[in-house]
Amino acid sequence: MRSWYGSVDPRSVRSTTPRLTATSFALLGAVAQTGPCSPYDLKRVLARSIGPLWEVPHSQLYDEAARLARAGLLTETQEGKGRRRLSYEITEDGRRALLRWLRVPGRDRIEIRDVGLLKLGFADLLDPAEVRHLAQDHLDAWREVRDDLAAEVDGSAGRYTRALAGAAMAFWEHLERSVSEPGTPPTPDVPGPALVPVGAD
Amino acid sequence: MRSWYGSVDPRSVRSTTPRLTATSFALLGAVAQTGPCSPYDLKRVLARSIGPLWEVPHSQLYDEAARLARAGLLTETQEGKGRRRLSYEITEDGRRALLRWLRVPGRDRIEIRDVGLLKLGFADLLDPAEVRHLAQDHLDAWREVRDDLAAEVDGSAGRYTRALAGAAMAFWEHLERSVSEPGTPPTPDVPGPALVPVGAD
DNA sequence: TGGGTCATGTAACCGGTTACATGATTTT
DNA sequence: AAAATCATGTAACCGGTTACATGACCCA
DSSP, X not given: OOOTTTXXXXXXXXXXSOOXXXXXXXXXXXXXXXXXXXXXXXXXXHHHHTGGGSXXXXXXXXXXXXXXXXXXSEEEEEOSSTTOOEEEEEOHHHHHHHHHHHHOOSOOOOOOOOHXXXXXXXXXXXXXXXXXXXXXXXXXXXXXXXXXXXXXXXXXXXXXXXXXXXXXXXXXXXXXXXXXSTTSOSSOSSOSXXXXXXXXX | OOBTTBTSOHHHHHXXXXXXXXXXXXXXXXXXXXXXXXXXXXXXXXXXXXGGGSOOOHHHHHHHHXXXXXXXXXXXXXXXXXXXXXXXXXXXXXXXXXXXXHHOOSOOOXXXXXXXXXXXXXXXXXXXXXXXXXXXXXXXXXXXXXXXXXXXXXXXXXXXXXXXXXXXXXXXXXXXXXXXXXXXXXXXXXXXXXXXXXXXX
């Protein structure tokens, strides 16, 4: 049967359009923020700025950076001596693509793939004490993240990530308190101000 | 060279241990909450309870549910007539596995794979007005999510997800305000109470 | 100078996505 | 009873993960 695309094999259509994934943009962004850097540098830069938001395993950095270079969004140079490190820098095209992506007003599909939150979705299978433990665990984990980010010398990188960590802590903390105090529903039936996590201290 | 596992090929170790992914538990949880249901039911149940936290495309429900049935965590029955729907129900083993997973105190790696937050990590490449737009967009998107969840008849499913939506809205709203008002840093250098997003109204 | 760690890279597998496809039910 | 839509399912590709591997650099 004939494809909906007409006579064109959809696979070829796809393969001629090297798609940029979120990971691609994470790389582009890291290079843009850092200037010339090697794949290994990128690993650290990403860990510091995006951190737990979007981890990219180092194995992928090599493939993806090379791909972006082939697409003309990064330039690739290699040391002549020693480890023959590769070094990448963003091109004008790359910066344009990055900014276009950052600026598109169109909705990105919201998706939060955090295992803690997934568990929370099934929290009604647990009793309150267990939910409280869950909340405490994740509060601790986020505190650690926040402190790690705060310990960075360069305070500006990860500024927003730190803000997120704070918000996440507030969320889990509020949740824990609402489970501890039977009077406080995790969510009122009519969403309103009470929904909003409030600072503790 | 000999494998670190000794004489056992790690691949065979892996393949004899059908691993349960987060998606597996999402399915188990949905079945546990719902009772007997078809893959198609699961799609809707997940959309309502976990919603944007963890989307599972319907194509995967068939494979994964069958896999879980093979592993003895779900039972599988099929209609004799008509569409010959498959119906799944959780087994005792399945419930145990689910609860064990829900209760493990061990840290899950925190990872938030939301494109909006990824963009935020590179927000310093944008000027304040653009960051404000970004924040407004995502505030709107989350509002929509929250309202969709609130419109559900069954108020209890998705209770915690609604709480999360509220927190996310507060985060983006606070961020937007902090960008609008030059005096309010998105994050103070020393993290503290001011970090926490505060309810608007 | 050799053992340990740092830094870099490769390769295979697999879960998840996307595209394709079709029978059952509802609607007009 | 045809068209539209609902519900169900299959299949191939590919990004991302995990495991493997090895040269450079550091330090005793």
